[in-house]
Amino acid sequence: MNPRFPLxxxxxxxxxxxxxxxxxxxxxxxxxxxxxxxxxxxxxxxEYALLKYELERLYQSLSGxxxxxxxxxxxxxxxxxxxxxxxxHITIVLGTFVWGFGDLWLQ
Numbered sequence: 001m002n003p004r005f006p007l008x009x010x011x012x013x014x015x016x017x018x019x020x021x022x023x024x025x026x027x028x029x030x031x032x033x034x035x036x037x038x039x040x041x042x043x044x045x046x047e048y049a050l051l052k053y054e055l056e057r058l059y060q061s062l063s064g065x066x067x068x069x070x071x072x073x074x075x076x077x078x079x080x081x082x083x084x085x086x087x088x089h090i091t092i093v094l095g096t097f098v099w100g101f102g103d104l105w106l107q
Contacts, residue, residue, distance in 0.1 A: 029106035036099030
């Protein structure tokens with residue numbers, strides 16, 4: 001799995017949110033809420049990819065420790081990974097509100 005995939009999903013998610021906002025302001029408010037569904041989908045894809053990547057890293061580290069007989073290494077997620085996970089959580093919450101109420105905000 002490409003480790004940059006979660007970040008690409010987050011960037012695409014925010015880009016779709018911005019496009020939806022602009023379409024909602026200049027055309028119909030419904031566009032903003034419709035694009036909120038895409039924002040949530042991409043943020044969830046990012047969440048899932050981050051979780052999968054971290055579990056793969058953990059399993060590889062644990063299997064290496066088992067085979068070598070070494071003591072356990074620091075298996076905590078990196079700060080960068082934690083920041084991307086936080087941004088994914090925030091994007092899911094904001095995207096869900098946009099999806100449900102975005103058209104009402106722009107009226």
